[in-house]
Amino acid sequence: MKFKLHSGDLMPLIGFGTYQIRGTQLIKDVLDKALAAGYRSIDSAAVYDNEEDIGKALKELLPKHNLTRQDIFITTKLSPRDQGERAYQALERSLKNLDCGYIDLYLIHWPGVHGINATKEDNIRARDQSWQQMVKGVKNGLTRNIGVSNYNVRHIRELITNDHGIKPALNQVEWHPHYHQSELLDLCKKEGILLQAYSSLGGSDNKELLGNSEVKRISEKLGKSPAQILLRWALQQNIAIIPKARSQKHMEENIDLNFSIPEEDMKALSSFNQKKIFLGS
Numbered sequence: 001m002k003f004k005l006h007s008g009d010l011m012p013l014i015g016f017g018t019y020q021i022r023g024t025q026l027i028k029d030v031l032d033k034a035l036a037a038g039y040r041s042i043d044s045a046a047v048y049d050n051e052e053d054i055g056k057a058l059k060e061l062l063p064k065h066n067l068t069r070q071d072i073f074i075t076t077k078l079s080p081r082d083q084g085e086r087a088y089q090a091l092e093r094s095l096k097n098l099d100c101g102y103i104d105l106y107l108i109h110w111p112g113v114h115g116i117n118a119t120k121e122d123n124i125r126a127r128d129q130s131w132q133q134m135v136k137g138v139k140n141g142l143t144r145n146i147g148v149s150n151y152n153v154r155h156i157r158e159l160i161t162n163d164h165g166i167k168p169a170l171n172q173v174e175w176h177p178h179y180h181q182s183e184l185l186d187l188c189k190k191e192g193i194l195l196q197a198y199s200s201l202g203g204s205d206n207k208e209l210l211g212n213s214e215v216k217r218i219s220e221k222l223g224k225s226p227a228q229i230l231l232r233w234a235l236q237q238n239i240a241i242i243p244k245a246r247s248q249k250h251m252e253e254n255i256d257l258n259f260s261i262p263e264e265d266m267k268a269l270s271s272f273n274q275k276k277i278f279l280g281s
């Protein structure tokens with residue numbers, strides 16, 4: 001299952017999240033299992049402090065799994081500390097860390113600038129400068145696609161009125177039955193921007209969604225795990241997913257989503273009490 005981005009590149013709809021997975025050996029072990037399970041898309045970020053270890057691990061693991069750089073889709077993100085004119089240097093640094101020739105997708109991690117109040121006009125200027133630098137990054141071959149993360153409707157509207165020649169490919173946001181925004185999804189679909197969900201399972205160390213009685217009821221009815229129900233719920237709305245898992249069993253489960261949730265159960269999952277945001281990292 002792949003989505004064609006504005007550039008024409010195909011991006012797998014199921015990717016692998018790496019937040020809080022760091023350290024040379026742990027990254028190597030986890031990515032080894034993820035590649036074996038079939039993941040071909042990896043989500044990182046400058047603030048996850050694992051780009052260098054991902055780069056090192058892939059050098060060893062791609063030949064082991066009979067894969068080449070072109071078989072893998074690598075996403076990383078601009079730190080809120082580097083918003084503005086420094087964005088180009090930050091992109092160069094991420095590419096150097098990953099040491100993988102080019103980045104597939106580079107995202108503005110957060111619409112705000114570290115240390116500047118969210119209501120301040122400076123954020124608008126910094127977002128625009130970051131985007132200009134990222135457009136330069138595409139033109140110079142550092143990254144093939146650019147996009148955003150944690151952007152709301154206002155941020156997306158602001159960006160598409162002045163995109164400096166390149167539309168955002170994707171918006172990565174928190175998205176699960178307790179938190180989803182139809183206006184944002186509609187706008188992204190209209191603009192051809194792929195919406196990608198994070199924390200689909202409720203995030204690390206949070207079992208609230210996985211243990212929800214309605215999720216469990218549907219999982220028992222369909223003979224699937226609660227995690228598979230939550231992931232399939234997003235995928236069935238044409239939303240990309242990037243579940244994170246350390247255990248092989250979880251990894252295999254999270255990519256085995258070739259089933260369908262009946263309409264009435266989709267509606268039940270979509271009508272949970274909203275606004276329970278779990279995190280935003």
Ligand SMILES: NC(=O)c1ccc[n+]([C@@H]2O[C@H](COP(=O)([O-])OP(=O)(O)OC[C@H]3O[C@@H](n4cnc5c(N)ncnc54)[C@H](OP(=O)(O)O)[C@@H]3O)[C@@H](O)[C@H]2O)c1
Pocket residue numbers: 016017018019020043044109149150172173197198199200201202203204205206210225227228242243244245246247249250251253254279280281
């Ligand atoms: N752009 C942003 O601001 C932002 C924010 C948050 C996350 N993200 C990205 O999105 C990715 C995913 O989000 P997330 O890390 O918050 O959490 P998540 O994917 O919602 O949940 C991960 C947790 O669920 C557990 N899990 C995984 N598969 C499971 C299964 N089949 N059954 C039961 N438990 C399962 C994992 O346990 P085990 O590890 O023990 O398997 C882990 O503790 C991140 O890794 C990151 O790449 C981006």
